[in-house]
Amino acid sequence: xxxxxxQQPRDSEQTEQTQPVRRGREAQxxxxxxxxxxxxxxxxxARGGRDRTxxxxxxxxxxxxxxxQARDAARGGGxxxQARGVPDGRGARAVRTGAVPVAxxxxxxxxxxxxxxxxxxxxPLPGLRAFARFAREGALxxxxxxLADIPRLPYEPGPLPRVDSRTVAVTWVGxxxxxxxxxGLTVLTDPVWSRRILGTPARVTPVGVPWSALxxxxxxxxxxxxxxxxxxxxxxxxxxxxPVLVPAGLARWFTxxxxxxxxxxxxxxxxxxxxxxxxxxxxxxxxKRGLRDTCRSLWGGWVLTDVDGQRVYxxxxxxxGHWFERIGERYPGIDLALLPIGAYEPRWWLRDVxxxxxxxxxxxxxxxxxxxxxxxxxxxxLSAEPVLEPLARVRDAWAAAxxxxxxxxxxxxxxxxxxxx
Numbered sequence: 551x552x553x554x555x556x557q558q559p560r561d562s563e564q565t566e567q568t569q570p571v572r573r574g575r576e577a578q579x580x581x582x583x584x585x586x587x588x589x590x591x592x593x594x595x596a597r598g599g600r601d602r603t604x605x606x607x608x609x610x611x612x613x614x615x616x617x618x619q620a621r622d623a624a625r626g627g628g629x630x631x632q633a634r635g636v637p638d639g640r641g642a643r644a645v646r647t648g649a650v651p652v653a654x655x656x657x658x659x660x661x662x663x664x665x666x667x668x669x670x671x672x673x674p675l676p677g678l679r680a681f682a683r684f685a686r687e688g689a690l691x692x693x694x695x696x697l698a699d700i701p702r703l704p705y706e707p708g709p710l711p712r713v714d715s716r717t718v719a720v721t722w723v724g725x726x727x728x729x730x731x732x733x734g735l736t737v738l739t740d741p742v743w744s745r746r747i748l749g750t751p752a753r754v755t756p757v758g759v760p761w762s763a764l765x766x767x768x769x770x771x772x773x774x775x776x777x778x779x780x781x782x783x784x785x786x787x788x789x790x791x792x793p794v795l796v797p798a799g800l801a802r803w804f805t806x807x808x809x810x811x812x813x814x815x816x817x818x819x820x821x822x823x824x825x826x827x828x829x830x831x832x833x834x835x836x837x838k839r840g841l842r843d844t845c846r847s848l849w850g851g852w853v854l855t856d857v858d859g860q861r862v863y864x865x866x867x868x869x870x871g872h873w874f875e876r877i878g879e880r881y882p883g884i885d886l887a888l889l890p891i892g893a894y895e896p897r898w899w900l901r902d903v904x905x906x907x908x909x910x911x912x913x914x915x916x917x918x919x920x921x922x923x924x925x926x927x928x929x930x931x932l933s934a935e936p937v938l939e940p941l942a943r944v945r946d947a948w949a950a951a952x953x954x955x956x957x958x959x960x961x962x963x964x965x966x967x968x969x970x971x
Contacts, residue, residue, distance in 0.1 A: 661814060663799045668845040670817075672834040672871050673902040675844070680899070688896055689934035691751075696936035703928045703937060705755045707964030710763065718860045720886065720959075721966040723758045725929035726779055726866065728888060733826035733856035735768040739864045739888070740779040743787070748777045750930050754937070758964030761787060769793045769823055773866025774849035775800055775839045778930055782807070795821060795828050797837075799847030817850055818880070829853040831877050833868035835903050853881045860969060863887045863917060867926065869902045870909035874916035885969055886959070887919035891944045892927025895935040904933075907943035911951055922948070923959040923967070 676684075711719045715734035722728055726740040743761055746752045770792060773779055780800075785807070793811045794804055801814040813821050815830040822828070835849040851865040863877065863884045878884070894906040905913060907924075914922040927940040941960060948958045959967050 704962030706962040718969040722961045742781040743784040771852045797848035825857045827855040832873040834871040874913045878917035884919040890926030891924040892940040893932040908947040911947040
């Protein structure tokens with residue numbers, strides 16, 4: 551796998567200097583073996599808003615003020631922005647202004663990151679007043695009457711579709727776990743096959759695909775480190791040489807568990823495996839796994855693009871916000887967006903980190919997706935909305951947006967769809 555870095559431009563430079571990543575078969579030209587990619591990504595402000603965050607990311611990738619790119623070049627990192635054509639994720643090789651490719655590195659290369667990514671937060675995390683309000687009036691589970699609908703949750707497991715290297719297919723395992731077949735690869739997103747995860751009741755629908763029914767797993771992508779997205783018992787089932795792509799600051803969690811092919815990426819960085827491009831993109835969320843590691847690793851989503859330019863966007867866990875438009879600008883022509891629609895009530899408590907169904911539809915429109923597949927509902931009861939409400943609301947919002955019904959892939963757990971060729 552070859553890692554590459556894209557510059558994040560300032561807002562004023564968005565139109566003039568950033569070309570969208572276009573379609574094409576030549577995205578694989580920069581490929582190679584699995585390489586970790588080095589460099590230092592360091593931010594210094596305590597908090598950053600929309601524009602300031604993007605500017606800092608741009609400076610870190612570009613190497614301003616003696617930043618990481620300068621250090622990478624001293625260690626043998628590849629040239630400046632005009633040094634050679636940068637393989638687009640979706641288009642012909644093109645020299646993109648400010649896009650600096652990072653030289654391939656050996657698997658397991660250690661990257662140096664800041665101690666905290668709190669400056670990437672879209673909104674501050676809840677404080678003492680919010681916790682006090684939640685203690686008074688918050689609710690973590692649906693009302694008892696709504697639990698009677700659990701048997702009605704859609705669950706229709708079936709065999710994985712037959713695919714070839716030119717076919718893109720997705721199967722919903724449940725929650726944020728998907729089996730994505732793209733470019734001849736089998737990719738798992740945030741794989742959680744466990745019946746229980748820490749701090750939540752047992753899953754209310756079974757796993758959509760038995761582990762024994764999976765083909766060889768060619769890669770795993772992780773959106774962030776929350777327990778319902780990063781499940782140690784599931785990951786222990788994988789061979790330790792499985793390629794794993796993770797957010798900045800999370801590689802150590804995997805290397806401690808003896809995974810040997812781990813690549814950690816910052817926002818807007820990409821890597822290639824078997825001709826498929828994996829780009830790590832921003833999300834409106836946060837990270838925490840223990841008592842003292844809040845925002846110590848990054849969070850985000852993934853854009854997967856095959857050599858024919860077919861593109862799937864996996865949003866991970868996210869609230870609604872400006873990043874969706876930016877993702878759509880950088881990766882036009884998304885064929886399918888896998889977007890979260892559940893775990894949104896009470897709204898005052900969760901709006902910054904979880905989309906509601908209407909916001910998920912807006913996000914699909916913002917990224918320019920041709921189709922949307924809802925996720926992050928109907929598996930673990932993480933919040934207070936009625937169990938079937940997300941599905942009803944997303945269908946209504948999709949119709950209200952004037953989109954064709956067949957473009958909403960509201961799959962049952964275990965259901966599959968194949969992108970039309």
